[in-house]
Amino acid sequence: xxxxEQTTTLNPQIKDAAIKYVRNLFSQADDSEFIRMLKxxxxxxxxxxxxxxxxxxxxxxxxxxxxxWSGAKPDSPQDxxxxxxxxxxxxxxxxxxxxxIKDPDSSADDLAExxxxxxxxxxxxxxxxxxxxxxxxxEVDTTSRAVALLGFKxxxxxxxxxxxxxxxxxxEGVQVLQVEKFWKHAIACGVIAQEIAKLAxxxxxxxxxxxGMLHDIGxxxxxxxxxxxxxxxxxxxxxNGNSLYDAEMELLGFDHAALxxxxxxDWNFPKSLVVAAAAHHNPNKAKKDPDxxxxxxxxxxxxxxxxxxxxxxxxxxxxxxxYESFGLSGDMFVDMVPEVQKMIEEIFEILNPA
Ligand SMILES: [Fe+2]
Numbered sequence: 001x002x003x004x005e006q007t008t009t010l011n012p013q014i015k016d017a018a019i020k021y022v023r024n025l026f027s028q029a030d031d032s033e034f035i036r037m038l039k040x041x042x043x044x045x046x047x048x049x050x051x052x053x054x055x056x057x058x059x060x061x062x063x064x065x066x067x068x069w070s071g072a073k074p075d076s077p078q079d080x081x082x083x084x085x086x087x088x089x090x091x092x093x094x095x096x097x098x099x100x101i102k103d104p105d106s107s108a109d110d111l112a113e114x115x116x117x118x119x120x121x122x123x124x125x126x127x128x129x130x131x132x133x134x135x136x137x138x139e140v141d142t143t144s145r146a147v148a149l150l151g152f153k154x155x156x157x158x159x160x161x162x163x164x165x166x167x168x169x170x171x172e173g174v175q176v177l178q179v180e181k182f183w184k185h186a187i188a189c190g191v192i193a194q195e196i197a198k199l200a201x202x203x204x205x206x207x208x209x210x211x212g213m214l215h216d217i218g219x220x221x222x223x224x225x226x227x228x229x230x231x232x233x234x235x236x237x238x239x240n241g242n243s244l245y246d247a248e249m250e251l252l253g254f255d256h257a258a259l260x261x262x263x264x265x266d267w268n269f270p271k272s273l274v275v276a277a278a279a280h281h282n283p284n285k286a287k288k289d290p291d292x293x294x295x296x297x298x299x300x301x302x303x304x305x306x307x308x309x310x311x312x313x314x315x316x317x318x319x320x321x322x323y324e325s326f327g328l329s330g331d332m333f334v335d336m337v338p339e340v341q342k343m344i345e346e347i348f349e350i351l352n353p354a
Pocket of ligand 1: 216256280281299
């Protein structure tokens with residue numbers, strides 16, 4: 001934070017508050033070149049937000065119409081799902097995309113045909129194909145052209161990611177989890193995951209976009225199916241100055257990642273997505289493939305850059321060994337930040353389900 005403190009043109013009071021906020025944000029993170037780099041980026045974002053949206057940093061009043069949590073702990077993620085949850089049903093188009101992906105004889109035309117059944121999805125795919133995420137020289141104006149240019153894997157992944165986001169609806173009444181923040185976090189994690197996977201030289205990086213979109217589905221399900229429990233977790237994390245993960249482990253004995261893994265597995269999504277969600281807070285438990293590790297790092301970066309859920313004021317732990325295993329440097333990361341931020345905002349504008 002030394003470089004930050006040397007900045008002289010800032011409002012000193014806001015600067016002090018931002019430095020304090022960022023120190024607390026990273027209080028569970030080890031000191032490393034990468035973390036120092038990330039702190040500087042976080043400071044820029046926090047300072048700007050403190051100027052433009054100071055209310056963001058005020059504690060939210062406790063919603064009066066949410067009942068106190070009963071204290072009845074579910075034994076496991078499966079037990080929680082059985083007793084509490086009505087899962088969002090999967091849209092038909094998603095089932096058909098999954099079928100096309102799983103069938104080794106499927107062609108690009110088969111995929112385009114399925115996508116064409118859903119005009120809203122087609123519109124999103126075309127806008128994404130023409131966005132900053134890809135730099136095609138010509139305008140992409142039909143689904144078949146989009147599939148041809150993007151390739152089968154990238155196009156199906158984009159479609160899955162797009163439809164996945166539509167599963168996370170805004171609920172009626174008071175929200176503990178602010179769903180707009182959730183959407184942006186999901187997109188940010190997907191975009192960053194895909195970019196760092198590319199930098200790390202991993203093959204087939206398109207799967208990371210969907211993995212990022214879906215990684216916190218367990219968190220959405222906890223907060224939307226049991227608002228009393230959601231509020232209890234939120235307040236516990238704030239009271240203890242811990243991450244939401246810590247609050248979940250203390251209160252439930254399992255975390256939203258484990259729950260998300262069970263949901264994604266029950267939906268018959270590819271195994272890589274199950275693992276990425278299930279182990280994104282414990283990537284050392286799933287080292288065989290890079291998926292959980294990439295999502296772990298992307299999740300941390302996205303929250304550090306301000307694409308967080310607003311549930312806790314601490315980022316939690318970044319597994320340094322996992323991060324280092326991808327051979328990324330702080331410089332590589334800093335270079336990609338402005339482009340990544342632009343992509344996230346553009347994709348959010350295209351996919352915003354509101
Ligand atoms: Fe998470």
